[in-house]
Amino acid sequence: MPEVSMTVNGKPAKGQIEGRTLLVEFLRESLSLTGTHMGCDTSQCGACVVHVNGRAVKSCTMFAAEAEGAEVTTIEGMAEPDGTLHPIQAAFQDHHGLQCGFCTPGMVMSAAALLKDNPTPTEAEVRDYLEGNICRCTGYHNIVKAILAASGQDVSRIAAE
Amino acid sequence: MYAFEIDRPATLADALKALGAEEAQALGGGQTLIPALKARLASPARLVALSGVAEIKGIRTGENGALCIGGGTCHADVAAGAGAYPALAALAARIGDPAVRNRGTIGGSLANNDPSACYPAAVLGSGAVVVTTNRQIAADDFFEGMFTTTLEDSEIITEVRFPVPEVASYQKFEQPASRFALVGVFVAKYAGGVRVAVTGASEEGVFRWSEAEAALSGDFSPGAIEGLRLSGAGMISDLHGSGDYRAHLVAVMTRRAVAAAR
Incomplete structure (x- = not known):
């Protein structure tokens, strides 16, 4: 069985894989990083979004072998080592941006990718960017609000609905 | 797998x-x-x-x-x-x-x-x-x-x-679940004439709408193809839309593409 090695959340990681091993399976099953969720397994829901070399990808639709040598960041890599939440995570907590929490890892990783490219997005740009992230609790309103707040914009006039 | x-x-x-x-x-x-x-x-x-x-x-x-x-x-x-x-x-x-x-x-x-x-x-x-x-x-x-x-x-x-055209536009009527084109029309105006390519509609895959190309090459305006339509025969028919519906959309999206071309 071939071996793959990559950097995950700043630390070297390696393991045995099959050709068909998906990146999400390698992260969850080989590295026990179960924060990345497998929702639909058809690249529609976005619960499995991680960053590969700084870009958001759906880890259920990429083979682990293709991440050889890559820098991968998962939801576990977002908070500070002392547990201080990443500003996007803190904003999700402050603005009730999650209900059941299943979609949250993907939402946070997509939001982080958006804010990297577009530090102060409009509400429409946030909603557009989250096209590939599905929340079954239908919590989009507060998710969008949390992301706008994390970008440093005033959300006090956006009503909680 | x-x-x-x-x-x-x-x-x-x-x-x-x-x-x-x-x-x-x-x-x-x-x-x-x-x-x-x-x-x-x-x-x-x-x-x-x-x-x-x-x-x-x-x-x-x-x-x-x-x-x-x-x-x-x-x-x-x-x-x-x-x-x-x-x-x-x-x-x-x-x-x-x-x-x-x-x-x-x-x-x-x-x-x-x-x-x-x-x-x-x-x-x-x-x-x-x-x-x-x-x-x-x-x-x-x-x-x-x-x-x-x-x-x-x-x-x-x-x-x-x-080849980069003088003006062009792609207009996609999105199938909201898959985000694929229910119908998409690409219109490009070159010095030598206009090309119109249609995706999402035909059972044969992408195709050129030659009647629209001829009309638009003479007069590049939405009015030039007003009334021009395709038959629904041979168009994809599924739960998202019939062949006739897709044929209708092709004409609508082509006019929109001409209007939006820049």
């Missing part, structure tokens, strides 16, 4: 060598092929991932100002880097969702030739040239019907060369 071996060559030469193996198949960004493998619609013995082949990625300006896009370039990079051809950049920016656009490639999309994919409309509508490891193929000769192209088994798309 059935089990398979996976290769990740770093050069085109090694990729071609790997593709020479029994039952080997090229893997672009995987945004179509991986779901197909999961559904067991494909069962190659070996996949040759092209994502590590740097020489087929990137955007450059070619002869006569043509915009040349490497076959392994992802949609997000085309959206960001094809500013010289705004309609093409805009098309790339509306494929799938952001994470899909970071993986899916132009070469993969063209080789697959999904009847509802966006890129085939841009390639046919621009009269682009598809460059492979063996030859150069004119857009009019490349597409052979639903999920079928003239590509041979061990041929890799290395570059797509787009």
Whole structure:
């Protein structure tokens, strides 16, 4: 069985894989990083979004072998080592941006990718960017609000609905 | 998924060598092929991932100002880097969702030739040239019907060369669940005439609407094709829309594309 090695959340990681091993399976099953969720397994829901070399990808639709040598960041890599939440995570907590929490890892990783490219997005740009992230609790309103707040914009006039 | 071996060559030469193996198949960004493998619609013995082949990625300006896009370039990079051809950049920016656009490639999309994919409309509508490891193929000769192209088994798309038009626009009527085109129309106006390519509609895959091209080449305005329509026969008919509905949409989206062209 071939071996793959990559950097995950700043630390070297390696393991045995099959050709068909998906990146999400390698992260969850080989590295026990179960924060990345497998929702639909058809690249529609976005619960499995991680960053590969700084870009958001759906880890259920990429083979682990293709991440050889890559820098991968998962939801576990977002908070500070002392547990201080990443500003996007803190904003999700402050603005009730999650209900059941299943979609949250993907939402946070997509939001982080958006804010990297577009530090102060409009509400429409946030909603557009989250096209590939599905929340079954239908919590989009507060998710969008949390992301706008994390970008440093005033959300006090956006009503909680 | 059935089990398979996976290769990740770093050069085109090694990729071609790997593709020479029994039952080997090229893997672009995987945004179509991986779901197909999961559904067991494909069962190659070996996949040759092209994502590590740097020489087929990137955007450059070619002869006569043509915009040349490497076959392994992802949609997000085309959206960001094809500013010289705004309609093409805009098309790339509306494929799938952001994470899909970071993986899916132009070469993969063209080789697959999904009847509802966006890129085939841009390639046919621009009269682009598809460059492979063996030859150069004119857009009019490349597409052979639903999920079928003239590509041979061990041929890799290395570059797509787009002549830049005076004005152009792609108008997509999105199927909201899949974000594929229910109908998409690409209109491009060149000094030598107008090209109109339609995706999502025909059971034969992407096609040129020659009556609209003739009318628009004389008078490039939405009014020039008012009343012009296609038959619903031979159009895709499914739960999202009948053939007649798609035929109607083609005319509507063509007029919108002409109005929006810049």
